[in-house]
Amino acid sequence: SGEEDLASGEGEDESNNESSYDLEESYTVVSDNSFVPFEFVEDGELTGFDIELIKAIADEAGFEIEGGEIQTTNFDGIIPGLQTQQFDIAIAGISITEDRKQVIDYSEPYYESGLKIGVSADNEDINSIEDLEGKTVATRMGSTSADFLEENTEDATINQFEQLDQVYLAVENGSADAVVYDAPNVDYYISTTGDGLKTVGELYQAENYGIAIAKGNEDLVAAVDDALATLKENGKYDEIYNKWFGSEE
Amino acid sequence: MDAIGRILEFDWFRVFEFLPELGKGLYYTLLISIVGLLIGFVLGAIFGLGRISKNKFLFVLASIYVEVVRGTPVLVQAIWIFFALPIIIQYNFDPIVAGIIVIAINSGAYIAEVVRGSVDSIDKGQIEAGRSLGLTKNQTMRYIIWPQAFKRMIPPLGNQFIISIKDTSLLSVILVPELMFQGRLIVSNQFIAVEIYTAVALFYLAITLTLSLILRLIERRLNY
């Protein structure tokens, strides 16, 4: 069509996708304020796997990130923020669940994850989910781990913190016996900052992360999905993946 | 208006589903404020009298306590006590205990000022009358000043009770399972922010209005 000609007149081939969807010029993008290694602040800059991925997707799909900057919020504020249209897009290692689908839309999965137990390195009592009974378990408010614990433990005390640093600190200083949280997060924390901890048991509850999009933006969902597929094809996705998780495959 | 229509569309009945959780929150709200205030009253009496004492050391200590607590936000105190203090003293508090400590320390500083103010507000002529009858300083304090001061303390103490109940909402940040925390927890799983937060606000309003009503009745009885 004539429109396409005009757009391709710019001479950039990413702009192919632009015309097939009705997109705004820019979207507000929000992320979690700390969820290593997906998003966290280093030297005053927000960085991490999710951050690089969403920037690549925005480039690919041809929209700007509003204000030139990804916003951050407490994890439990992300979904309400999408509901109230405060944000358009959220990328924050958000697991895809049926409950959440009622109120927000998701892209195709972009990362396979699951939940793990972390305990203090010298703890020999806790080896599986069953051992958490009667113990204090730290996790984060509003996360799938919190739900998981509610459903799969009987009389564990579940302390739901707002921030992940508070979760890990609780285990390190002994106020909680264990942490249950997303496996990549627990692993990354242990391999960088938290050498006093170790993981035990298996990978509980496999989950997929999706990019969350406020309801009513079907075109945006499709554009993001297309962009994600393109990145996976052209190797850009692997490049980012290897930077943050190494090339284990 | 549009907004009013929208208000009616919310699923207000879902609030009832979560009444047990909110009730549990209410229980902790009241528990923590009452226990916290009782301890706060003891702190307040000690430091309030410290602030009128002629003993320099007591005075300085009491003043530092009162100024630091009144000069920093309760939220900062709560976060400091729950997240920083345990690292320093290498001892962890249960959130509920931490909550009680926060309310006690905070209300203690305000109650100290109430105690000081009430004692100061008693007409100097009362002390003179007592002393001129040959009563000692302590006897004058005990039989003449304190009973009158205590009566004047009741309304501001009642007020502090209301303030402390409101302050407990901050404890949601340090995992105390009080009313606000329960509300936030429900919302983080159920995504019914309007219904739950409105219900939470109404709960607080009901408690505080009831208390101020009771307070007004007491005040009226005091001014027989």
Added chain:
Amino acid sequence: MDAIGRILEFDWFRVFEFLPELGKGLYYTLLISIVGLLIGFVLGAIFGLGRISKNKFLFVLASIYVEVVRGTPVLVQAIWIFFALPIIIQYNFDPIVAGIIVIAINSGAYIAEVVRGSVDSIDKGQIEAGRSLGLTKNQTMRYIIWPQAFKRMIPPLGNQFIISIKDTSLLSVILVPELMFQGRLIVSNQFIAVEIYTAVALFYLAITLTLSLILRLIERRLNY
């Protein structure tokens, strides 16, 4: 004591590294409290006069506003305004705007009581003197009552300023990038809770103590 040794071991110098972030927080803390209070003063004057007005409608409206705001915790108000109100009115606030609204609405209710109290505290003899000279009700209010009442408002308004500054810390929960929020953000990425939270507390203490000092100087000048 062990704890004291441990306090010295902390990496206090790292706080300096984050001074720019904390400084930014301080900027928003002050911005939001000042703008919020200015709007709050306008609300307070309107509703405060509403509370002494003989107009039934104005009186009821003002009373509901004052009672609801004073009866609910600021945190609940903040969360409600930030998370529930946008759903109802289908309009989203920027966190900073939401923060200003929270402080304005909240301080407005307290200032309304300050205005009411100050006007009420002016000796009835002043009104009678004005009226007996043939001044109208409005003239008496304008030339005699209000100037005196305003002078009496200054100390409690200064106090409200201090309270509002402390209240801004709650706005960290609704992502306003004020001092407490910056502190929490730094801690959540850097794991230096003791150092940062202590620094944040000292920042607040410095502001509030400075303000109360200024306030005391003003009060002294007012009582020439």
Added chain:
Amino acid sequence: MITVNDLHKRFGKNEVLKGINCEVEETEVVCVIGPSGSGKSTFLRCLNLLEDVSAGKVVIDGHDLTDKKTNINTVRTEVGMVFQQFNLFPHKTVIQNVMLAPQKVRKITSEEARKRGEILLEKVGLSDKANQYPAQLSGGQQQRVAIARALAMEPKLMLFDEPTSALDPELVGEVLEVMKQLAKEGMTMVVVTHEMGFAKEVADRVLFMDEGIIMEENTPDKIFTNPDSERTKEFLNKVL
């Protein structure tokens, strides 16, 4: 000047004035005495509608105060009032206290108000205090300013409610002196007072009030030496 006809005043169920009848002629000075709570202040305050009347009729200089059509502010400008507690405006200087009402009510210019104010302060002997604040003056000086302030509206009638009872004994004289001068100049005055000396010397007539009515009304000579009523006698015995 004043005609009061069966004046009643109730506060809730408490009837404080139970039918007052009285006339005051131009240039007359009337003193009102009586025990505490007998309704003296209430009576005075009804005369310029600081209290509204429950029943009866009050006519001041031809204006019927109980008539809804009467503009009360106009009447009030013709009736000056001096209070026990002075009630000066503490945020205004002495001269500003005196200037305020003429400027705002009579709408005269600031210069004219100041000129007039200075003359009045001269009259009460306080020219040198014009730029001080009330708090810097003694009670007696404050009360004299209050008189000047009332006079600034050029009233036809002056009401005084125990103008000297809040004063230290040594300061009473200077205020009474100003009032005597005023009486001499022909001002119509109604004065509630405990100063029997003043009443004897200045009053044309003395009213003795008790429990909301005027018990006795007589010349000062008669009332102080040989009162008609037993109650008056009893009261004067206690007070003198």
Added chain:
Amino acid sequence: MITVNDLHKRFGKNEVLKGINCEVEETEVVCVIGPSGSGKSTFLRCLNLLEDVSAGKVVIDGHDLTDKKTNINTVRTEVGMVFQQFNLFPHKTVIQNVMLAPQKVRKITSEEARKRGEILLEKVGLSDKANQYPAQLSGGQQQRVAIARALAMEPKLMLFDEPTSALDPELVGEVLEVMKQLAKEGMTMVVVTHEMGFAKEVADRVLFMDEGIIMEENTPDKIFTNPDSERTKEFLNKVL
């Protein structure tokens, strides 16, 4: 009974008493008059150490008050004081007001204290008010209770600081009556007062204070009719 020797009292830099000398014999009644701020109250308060003395000597009934070894509480039990503002204990009934000090200081039993208290209330004419609270009494009644309360400690000396100036004129008499009775019974009394009638009738001696010194000391007859000092004359002219 009282010997005061070159008594000085400073508040900060403000010297309020500038060398007071005076003697009071047993059963003597001394009235102190003088303008406001002349130091009358301060003088009285030095006599039972409600103010501590800056320089000079005060001896009461043989106890040197300025001596550090003197037990002030013991001396105070021998000196009763009645204040202008009554200062009754509002949270206690009339009889409890009177009973408190004997019980706590003299350690007598509650029954004995009550018996004594009832006698004293009888004496001041308030037997029927024993179980009322001070707020329920008139000013004159409150002041009479205050006198009874002071008497309950069986003092050898009574100090009165303007005991009637806070009272309505009609209530002054009942308080003065009680004081006259007390004088007649031989109580040693120092009375600061503006009631010249009382001074004339009851005082053995009148002290006129001005600016921190005793300007004149004389019998009431002499001081009221023909004072020595010009200042006294001036003051009395204003007040009488």
